[in-house]
Amino acid sequence: AQKITQTQPGMFVQEKEAVTLDCTYDTSDPSYGLFWYKQPSSGEMIFLIYQGSYDQQNATEGRYSLNFQKARKSANLVISASQLGDSAMYFCAMSAVNTGNQFYFGTGTSLTVIP
């Protein structure tokens, strides 16, 4: 069975600093995808970044990058130059071929950016 673990219930970061949100996963499927979503206080789920299990390079999207360490089964989200608008819940998710590409979500990390 697929499992996603986010061990940081809450994180604080100073504005303009970088922050890393941890995510570990467990799957026996060699073909899978890892995703990060942001959920601000308004409640919507916003897609941030994606990494495929066969991708050689770490994914980047603007200030977001995904630190993918396949052997350690970790897919940490790095946010550079934090902004006040980055304060939100962040969810890691995984899909895998052997489970019909259903999404499995972690329990989330609450990030607060301090001015």
Add this chain to the structure above:
Amino acid sequence: NAGVTQTPKFQVLKTGQSMTLQCAQDMNHEYMSWYRQDPGMGLRLIHYSVGAGITDQGEVPNGYNVSRSTTEDFPLRLLSAAPSQTSVYFCASSYSASGSPTDTQYFGPGTRLTVL
């Protein structure tokens, strides 16, 4: 392009009442799904569909029914509401249902349901 839309945004029900949460997407996506979000538990899959006429159960299907008569619409029915179904419900869709783990799911704005 409206993306994924959900109605209503908020709903209060009494125990035993039934209702339908509406979900529609205008992106011609094959895959659609329903999740519930409870505090401290992330999002859990209720039901999903890989195309019109095809649905299947997810992790927490009990108490919910779905159907998919068109590509665009994927309603979720609560048959007899219970307080344990108080939650935030999200509908999501992705392009392909053909077996790629790389497809991003795009979410609707959510429906906050309270069952008294």
